[in-house]
Every structure is written in C-alpha cells, then in structure tokens.
Amino acid sequence: MVFSYFPGCTLKTKAVELDRYTRKSAEALGIELRELPEWQCCGAVYPQAKDEIATKLSSVRALAEARDEGLELVTVCSGCYHVIKRVNHDMQADEDIALRANNYMKLDNPYHGETRVLHFLEVLRDRVGFDELKKKVVNPLTGRKIGAYYGCMLLRPASELDFDDPENPKIIEDFLRALGAEPVVYAARNECCGGYVTLEDKPLAVKRSSAVAASARAQGAEALITACPLCMYNLTKNAENGLPVYYFTELLAEALGVK
Amino acid sequence: MPDQKQELVETIKRISGVNPRLCMKCGKCSATCPAFDAMDYHPHQFVDMVDRGQIDKLLASKSLYTCLSCFACVERCPRTVEPARLIEAVRLAVIRQQGRNHFKADQLPGLLDEDLPQQAIASAFRKYSK
Numbered sequence: 114m115v116f117s118y119f120p121g122c123t124l125k126t127k128a129v130e131l132d133r134y135t136r137k138s139a140e141a142l143g144i145e146l147r148e149l150p151e152w153q154c155c156g157a158v159y160p161q162a163k164d165e166i167a168t169k170l171s172s173v174r175a176l177a178e179a180r181d182e183g184l185e186l187v188t189v190c191s192g193c194y195h196v197i198k199r200v201n202h203d204m205q206a207d208e209d210i211a212l213r214a215n216n217y218m219k220l221d222n223p224y225h226g227e228t229r230v231l232h233f234l235e236v237l238r239d240r241v242g243f244d245e246l247k248k249k250v251v252n253p254l255t256g257r258k259i260g261a262y263y264g265c266m267l268l269r270p271a272s273e274l275d276f277d278d279p280e281n282p283k284i285i286e287d288f289l290r291a292l293g294a295e296p297v298v299y300a301a302r303n304e305c306c307g308g309y310v311t312l313e314d315k316p317l318a319v320k321r322s323s324a325v326a327a328s329a330r331a332q333g334a335e336a337l338i339t340a341c342p343l344c345m346y347n348l349t350k351n352a353e354n355g356l357p358v359y360y361f362t363e364l365l366a367e368a369l370g371v372k
Numbered sequence: 373m374p375d376q377k378q379e380l381v382e383t384i385k386r387i388s389g390v391n392p393r394l395c396m397k398c399g400k401c402s403a404t405c406p407a408f409d410a411m412d413y414h415p416h417q418f419v420d421m422v423d424r425g426q427i428d429k430l431l432a433s434k435s436l437y438t439c440l441s442c443f444a445c446v447e448r449c450p451r452t453v454e455p456a457r458l459i460e461a462v463r464l465a466v467i468r469q470q471g472r473n474h475f476k477a478d479q480l481p482g483l484l485d486e487d488l489p490q491q492a493i494a495s496a497f498r499k500y501s502k
Contacts (some may be wrong), residue, residue: 127489157494158441161460162387168498192491269443279447305406305442309495312475312483313437317410321440342489350487 114240117179117186118146121193122154126331128342132237134362135189135233137371142241142249146187149178155196158309161344166213172200173214177224185229187236189362191341195266196275198230202273210293232267232276234284234361243291251370253293259364260334260356261285262325264344265305285338285361292368294335301328306347315351322352329356338364380465381425392423394451401445401455411435414484415445415455422458436463437474437500467502475500 124132139146153171160168175197179186188194203210205226215223231239237246263282271279282303286296306325307318326348329337336357339345348358366372385391401415402408413421413433421430430436436459445455466472475496 121491122494123489123491127487154490154494156492158498160498161441161457162464163389164387165464190491192495239471265440265442265444269447271447305440307493308440308442309499310407310440311488312492312496313500314410317407318411319436321406332377336411341491343491343495346487346489346492350485 114144114236115145115147115184116146116236117182117184119152119155119175119186119188119193119197121188121190122157122160123225123342124190124242128345128360131189131340131342131360131362134360134366134372138362138365138369139233140372142246144236146242147182147184149175151178155193157192157196157307159196159199163207163210166210166217168201169193169203169210169214170217173204173218173224176201176204176226176228176230177218177220177222179229181222185231187231187233189233189340191232191264191266192343194230196231196238201226201230222267232340234288235275235276237288237365238284243287246288247291250274250292250368252368252369253290254364255293257294257355258297258335259289259294260299260329261289261302261330262306262329262339262344262348262358262372263303263339264339264341265303265308266341268303278372283368288361289364292364294364297329297332299332299334301325307351308343308347311347311351318347318351319353322347323354326352326355330354335339377425377427378463379424381427384422384427384458384461384465387464388454388457390419390422390458390461391453392419392453392458393454396425396451398450400448401453404444404448406442406444407435407440409440410438415459418458418462419453419455422462427462428489430462431466433462435459436466439463441499463499464502467500473501
C-alpha cells in the first residue's frame with residue numbers, strides 16, 4: 114500500500130511525535146507513506162470566501178503533485194485534512210474557483226479535483242481494516258478508558274468531508290477497540306476546543322477546552338486522544354482540570370509494539 | 373440604503389455564497405455556537421442583519437474575531453444557510469481595508485509559549501490579517 118503523504122507544518126515542529134509515530138506505525142502495517150517532495154503549509158484554516166484563491170493554492174499544488182504521482186494523498190493532522198479536502202472539493206465543484214486557481218498555477222495538466230484525500234484514520238479503517246489492525250496488535254491497551262476527541266475539523270461540514278457521522282461518529286471508538294482499549298463516549302467529543310482563538314481571547318479557549326475535559330471526565334475517561342496539534346495544545350495547556358492527551362498514532366505505535 | 377453600503381452588502385452575500393432569505397429564524401445556529409457568550413452579535417443576528425442591510429454594527433462587532441470557525445452552525449442549520457461563511461465575509465470586508473489588520477506580527481512574540489503550535493499562528497494570521 115503506497116500513499117502520497119502531506120505531513121504539514123506543525124508535524125515538522127511542535128508535533129514531531131505525531132509524525133514519528135505515524136511513520137513507525139505505517140511501517141509496521143506495511144503502508145508506505147511517500148512524503149511529497151515539495152509541499153507548503155496548507156494555511157491551517159480553510160478560506161471560506163469564494164473570491165479567496167491565492168490562499169488555496171498550496172493545497173492545490175499538493176493535490177496536483179499527488180495526482181501526477183498517481184497516488185492518493187494522506188494527511189494526519191486534522192487541520193491539513195480539513196483544508197486540503199475542502200479545497201479539493203472546490204476544485205471539483207466550483208468552476209470559478211477551479212478556473213482562477215488553474216490560471217494562477219499554469220500546470221501542464223490543469224487540476225480539477227482528481228486526487229482522493231484520506232485521513233490516516235480512514236486508511237486504517239477502509240484500507241487496512243480494523244479487524245486486520247486488531248490482529249497486528251502485540252501490546253493491547255487492555256483496561257484503558259480513553260475518550261476520542263474528534264473536535265471540528267475532521268467532521269464538519271460532513272457534506273464535504275464525508276469522514277463519519279458528524280453528530281455520532283464512531284471511527285475513533287472503533288480504532289480504540291481494535292487496539293484493545295475501552296472507548297469512552299462523551300457529549301463534547303465533537304465540540305470545539307477553542308482552536309486559534311487562544312491567541313485572540315484566551316479565556317474563551319480555556320472555557321471551551323475545560324468543557325471538553327469535564328465532559329470526558331464525567332463519563333469516566335482517563336485520557337483523551339486527538340489527531341490535531343491545536344486541540345492537543347488547548348486540551349493540555351488551556352483546559353482546567355484536564356486529562357492526559359495523546360496523539361492517536363502514539364497509542365497505535367504503542368499497541369503495535371513500535372513506540 | 374446608500375449605494376455604497378448596498379454594494380458592500382451585495383459583495384458580502386456574493387463572496388460568502390450565503391442567501392440570508394433561506395433562514396427560517398429557528399435560532400439553532402446561535403443555540404449551538406460554542407462562542408455565543410463571547411459575542412456581541414450572534415450567528416442568527418448576522419444572518420438577519422445582513423438581510424436587512426444593517427451592516428455597520430456587524431463591521432464593528434467583536435464576534436468577527438471570536439467566531440471559532442468550528443462549523444457547528446454550518447452543520448446544524450436545517451436550511452443550509454451557513455452563518456460561519458457570512459461572518460467570515462464580513463470579517464474580510466474589514467481586514468481587507470488598508471491598516472485594518474486585527475492581528476499584527478509585532479503582537480506575536482508576547483503571545484508565544486514553547487508549546488504553541490505553528491498551526492495556531494498560521495490560523496491567526498489567516499483569520500485576522502490580510
């Protein structure tokens with residue numbers, strides 16, 4: 114199994130462990146993640162306005178490169194997944210954005226959304242399969258009560274991301290079961306941690322992330338897992354009475370015996 | 373409504389892709405908004421006030437900077453109005469003007485800590501500055 118891989122800016126800096134455990138786990142599962150030779154930051158937030166073109170081009174560039182390699186494009190960071198997948202949707206569905214982006218890019222072969230974008234969790238669910246993953250677990254996380262924290266970027270809007278049921282997702286719970294852990298379902302698992310507002314209005318980020326932690330704690334979670342470095346930051350630095358938080362790939366590497 | 377103001381309202385509707393007339397005033401967007409308490413004008417008010425052309429108050433609203441872009445209002449709107457897109461378009465109408473960046477590079481060093489991810493910094497510049 115070979116995929117193009119877009120690590121993203123934060124996985125090369127503050128979230129190197131998210132990247133490292135992803136690569137180790139992929140190797141253990143026989144998945145080759147081929148890092149795009151040239152990639153740029155996706156911009157971290159999806160530019161929603163229809164006349165925002167330049168801010169979408171780094172995603173288009175990555176998507177076109179993966180297309181030219183003939184591979185699907187895998188991301189691990191929730192933010193990169195959200196931005197690149199939505200820009201891909203624009204390139205498929207919005208003729209005006211596609212025309213103007215292609216005018217900027219001057220590619221030999223114009224891009225119209227041909228690449229399939231996958232989150233690494235989707236690779237585990239849809240390509241490896243959670244049943245197969247379970248067979249490869251050498252160090253099951255038996256007895257560990259873990260809350261999946263989805264946040265926003267993986268799920269919404271579901272009409273474009275098509276990742277899981279946006280109000281009652283189960284992919285990370287199923288992932289945790291495959292690793293032998295006990296998933297803890299709690300109400301705030303798909304509510305916002307505060308995101309980038311930590312730089313604008315820290316008390317708001319404290320309030321939001323604390324609400325997530327309290328919701329998880331009330332249902333008996335002993336730890337949380339996330340795919341997003343910004344969620345990781347808010348849940349560890351801003352949440353009052355927080356829980357230990359891990360990247361999902363850290364637990365995966367642990368269970369596969371490659372941590 | 374003066375022509376210039378009308379033109380701005382039309383631009384906001386066009387670049388957001390939002391048709392406020394689809395709204396059936398159920399208030400679900402504001403009910404589900406995680407930043408509600410930190411806002412002066414709330415998501416349902418953005419929809420209503422753009423429709424009425426009451427744009428001046430929105431251009432000065434702190435809500436432009438407390439919207440979390442979490443897309444809860446987008447996902448949960450039963451009429452696919454997508455209020456977050458409207459809030460972003462109004463914010464752009466402000467920060468695209470000369471000298472109106474809300475977040476400036478010289479503010480950043482005072483806000484850094486050793487764990488702050490690049491993702492947060494890139495997001496803040498993309499959301500609050502042009």
